[in-house]
Amino acid sequence: MANVRELKGRIKSVQNIRQITRAMEMVATTKLRRFQTRAESIHPYARSIRSLVARLSASPEAREGQELFGGGREGKAGILLVTSDRGLCGAYNTNILHLLERHLEGEEREPLFYVIGRKGASWLRKKGYQVKAWFQDPPLEKADFKTARRIASVLVEDFLSGETAHVRIVYTLFLSMVRYQPTVEGLLPLDPEDLGAGEEAEETDYILEPGPREILSALL
Template identity: 35%
Template sequence: MANLRAIRLRIRGVKNIAKITRAMEMIAASKMRRAQDRGLAGRPYREKITEVIAALSAVSGGEAGHPLLVNRPVKKIMVVHITPDRGLSGGLVGNINRATLAFIQEKKGTPVNFIVVGKKGLDVMRRTQREIAAEFVGMGDKPTLQETLPISRIVIDDFKSGAVDEVWVAYSQFVSTMVQKPVLEKLLPVEPAEIEPQHNVEYIYEPDAASVLGSLLPAYVEMKIFQLLLESIASEQSARMVAMRNATQNANELTEELTLEYNKARQESITGDLLDIVGGVAALA
């Protein structure tokens, strides 16, 4: 016969877990809305600045116009690896870590070092003994552009000095509340997009196109790293909300199963007691 006390304690424990996961779901939902707004608000600016850089690059002479546009033989790669500081976000952390490790395998033979943003990614890189150039943890849920500038400065300085020949960013792209996609996106050298004929506008640059490009490209790198970090945060909060919702549903289902088991065990205990009473009466008779 099942232990009624043990089942009662287990039901109580599962109900407490459901309360916690429900509260975490509500917190994540609140943070998710703000993170989505911040992450999506920067996309139009990112698209427009990419278009302007494409026009500037064409006017100023392409790779000769700025060192951040120079393509050279790839002898070393840098990856800016962006992950959450906390877990409880479903498969999001595992997906981005696996995507980055798969990328390293594809580049087998080429040394790779990392700028790690987020504790979960840092743990994996240390465990797999990867070369870490810099680490940034505790950025919080609402980082500012100023807080991400040290990352951009390391990226730009190492690329300009020739310490690395390519820079990639690994992050979780926000697609929808239910879908977050691990992405590795090339950051440097900047590859200007091709402008469609209907969007090809002749700009007048002061003092000249090369000077404007020189000041715009570092700002583009800074903005892009900041934007991708915001997208990663939006993905994290969305994944956490969904994970906590699923955990709450599973806890409620388990509570129902345990309650049914408890009722059956209790009924079995009552039936046994009744049979003992009836047997005792029969024996006395």
Template identity: 30%
Template sequence: MATLKEVQLKIAAVKKTKQITKAMNMVAASRLRGAQVRMEGFRPYAAKFEEVLGNLAESAGEESNPLLIPREEIKKVHIVVCTSDRGLCGGFNANLIEKAEDLAKEKTDQGKSVSFTFFGKKARDWGRREKLAVKEFHLGVVGTSFSYNVASTAGKKLVSAFLDNEYDEVLIVYAEFLSMAKQKPTVKQLLPIPPVEKEETADAEGPYLAEHICEPSPEALLGEILPKSVDVQIYRALLETSTSEHAARMLAMDNASKACNDIIGNLTIAYNKARQAAITAELMDIVGGAEALKG
């Protein structure tokens, strides 16, 4: 059985750990508010951008731009994986890496070659450990206050490689922020740009849509907007992943603080038992000595 001193040292160590987890919880909560404001502010812009892009593509025709045309045979697949740079956020990174690993295995089993672009140290480390074909990686982005230029730079390289036939398909794996307790690993196609899905309505004729006059032509506008669509999707994925990381870390640190409370409670009970046993042993020695003197 542990001595009183050993139990006291364990209790002190767990209390210090609890202070650290509470501090990390507060830091994650503070960063989460800023990241969530940025993410929720960008969501309407991304949705409207996608809507305008869909209307232009419908007017110009899907074959008006090479970024809209699917390849007849897909041999080379490129996957962009978004993770965090730091740990201590539960199974957040493990779930994203597992999603990317399953996707890569699925494409490989179909006889396709797979390459990667990584955002985040955790994805980079996974790529090095598994000796994957890594084209590029970006560190110090997710989880910090990054600018749109990060997504724009990565998007231009992906579009250029797609047009040069280095990739036949580009996919992105990121964490979609659903709520404080749920962050869903999501796969989305970046290139070729998929058609916009329209909601079906009960009215056979559908709602009235005004016909817009485009200047310049829809084809010319698509040439400018389509590459930026890739940048918008990457930037949105990074914002979603950043917000999800802070939410996952906040929940993980909250659970760690609760676990510390449980451990302190159990150690306190063990300390009281050991202390009571020591007091009982001393009383028995005293009583035994008194009885011996009487005899």
């Protein structure tokens, strides 16, 4: 009888765990769909801004005096690392950190890190890397345009001051619900070719007021 009672207790425990797991899955699915909707909703805006900056930066006159363009600077290699705050996300963080390690092997300059996500900050500190800024507030899942602007201001300020020679971002590119691609992209200095300036320049020309340089300055 004792064995039967123990088996019934184990079966009950497994059933309870299954219910909890299903509830966690439903919560995770709801969050994922919400974040997917947010990500997809900003794509048209981001593409339009990138297209406009690319079109304007195709003109050397518009780039004149713009300090965010042009390389050949002295300074460290700024890297913005984006990871999650928590675990239980499969190989999400592992893939990003492996990509970062490969990137650092080919980086000649001393790295200077800016971090979004607790997992990335913890990994960098264990490795002994210098972390200039860890953006913890608000949490990643609550980040918005104000958060992005604050982070961008820090990156631009350090770039213009000469502390960093260039800035790269290491993050996971969202492709679909089942496809994510760890990616390294250049943020600073701005490169007209990376922005697609050549492609944009071939499209219909526009009359711009007050002028390309002024509009580009306002966008940047």
